[in-house]
Amino acid sequence: MANTTSAKKATRKIARKTAINKARRTRVRGCLRKVEEAIAAADQAAASEALRIAQSELMRAVSKGVFHKNTASRKVSRLSKRIKALSA
Template identity: 75%
Template sequence: MANTSSAKKATRKIARQTAVNKNRRSRVRTFIRKVEEALTAGDKDAAQAAFSVAQPELMRAVSKGVFHRNTASRKVSRLAQRVKALSA
């Protein structure tokens, strides 16, 4: 348990930031899941629409420090590949 006032404040700040990051991560996962569902359903238009919404959301998470840049790029790349394969 934190003893000093500065350590107590740091604990409060970490808890707040953890909650924010958890929310952002959950939001990104939701957008990715929508793309995945459209892909499994075979709905080309819905998959493309969901992907075009998910991509900026992933990059926004990178700019906020929730995901590493390479992780988000890898996810976007793999999703784009699958959407492209579906439309071909």
């Protein structure tokens, strides 16, 4: 347990940031799940729209430091590749 005042404050700040980051990560995962479901249903229009929303959420999470930029780019790239394959 923290003893000094500054350490107690740091603990509170860390707990608050952890909760915020957890919520952001959950929101991104939900968006990615919607894309996956649309791909599984072979609905290209719905998948494209879901990907657009998911990409926005991913990049917002990157800007907040929740995900690494390359991780987000990789996820978007792989999903868009799968959506493109639906039309073929």
